[in-house]
Amino acid sequence: MADVPLYVVSEYSSSERRITPSWSIAHLKTKMEPITGIPPSCQRVFLKTSSSERIPVEANDEEAVYLQSFPLIPYAELHIVDTRPASAKPNFSSAVGVEKYVMPEEEYEKKSDSVLSWKKEQKLGRFDPNAPSHEQAKIEAISQEIKARGIAVGKRCRVGANDTRRGEIKYVGEVKEIPGSLGSWVGVDLDEPVGKNDGSIGGTRYWGEASELKRGVFVRPERVEVGDWPVMDDLEDMEEI
Numbered sequence: 001m002a003d004v005p006l007y008v009v010s011e012y013s014s015s016e017r018r019i020t021p022s023w024s025i026a027h028l029k030t031k032m033e034p035i036t037g038i039p040p041s042c043q044r045v046f047l048k049t050s051s052s053e054r055i056p057v058e059a060n061d062e063e064a065v066y067l068q069s070f071p072l073i074p075y076a077e078l079h080i081v082d083t084r085p086a087s088a089k090p091n092f093s094s095a096v097g098v099e100k101y102v103m104p105e106e107e108y109e110k111k112s113d114s115v116l117s118w119k120k121e122q123k124l125g126r127f128d129p130n131a132p133s134h135e136q137a138k139i140e141a142i143s144q145e146i147k148a149r150g151i152a153v154g155k156r157c158r159v160g161a162n163d164t165r166r167g168e169i170k171y172v173g174e175v176k177e178i179p180g181s182l183g184s185w186v187g188v189d190l191d192e193p194v195g196k197n198d199g200s201i202g203g204t205r206y207w208g209e210a211s212e213l214k215r216g217v218f219v220r221p222e223r224v225e226v227g228d229w230p231v232m233d234d235l236e237d238m239e240e241i
Contacts, residue, residue, distance in 0.1 A: 042083050
């Protein structure tokens with residue numbers, strides 16, 4: 001008999017296959033194992049010929065019963081059900097225990113269809129011949145901002161236009177402990193303990209002595225407003241009581 005095209009469906013896969021009616025049920029299950037990943041002994045097979053009809057493909061002696069005994073309608077669905085308990089079923093969505101391949105760096109650099117190759121062609125990132133000048137331009141812009149604002153050690157200021165965050169400039173310069181920073185930062189010793197540190201950062205002290213009071217902040221110059229800002233006096237309003 002001629003082969004019949006059927007849709008083989010399981011919880012792991014779905015594909016069109018040609019089924020030979022002269023196969024026994026046992027032979028069918030053997031054929032289905034590499035397609036579905038389900039061992040023959042754990043397969044339960046159903047033939048779905050319509051939206052409502054679902055015929056079990058089974059027999060007491062599956063070696064002696066052949067598929068031609070069932071209504072193999074072209075493009076019907078052959079459902080293969082995995083009868084194993086959930087704990088024994090494979091989890092194809094989990095990568096746990098899967099050995100991952102890591103391409104050697106020197107091999108990756110030789111590839112012509114990689115992101116690295118594209119960056120080289122587009123002269124992006126570290127491949128941009130003007131990258132050093134871009135960094136230098138940013139550093140120069142920060143320096144100009146410091147001069148324009150009159151920022152200098154010893155001057156009074158307020159931070160972020162916040163009238164309650166007044167203090168004295170204690171440091172102007174690079175802070176290597178801040179990741180990815182370029183150019184100068186402004187270290188301010190606030191009048192009140194509303195800062196982020198005590199004048200040190202990453203183990204490096206920039207001013208003062210170690211203290212439990214966090215009165216220090218490091219900010220970019222555009223957040224600093226220099227002026228004759230008097231020290232905040234919490235008792236000032238008491239005179240009006």
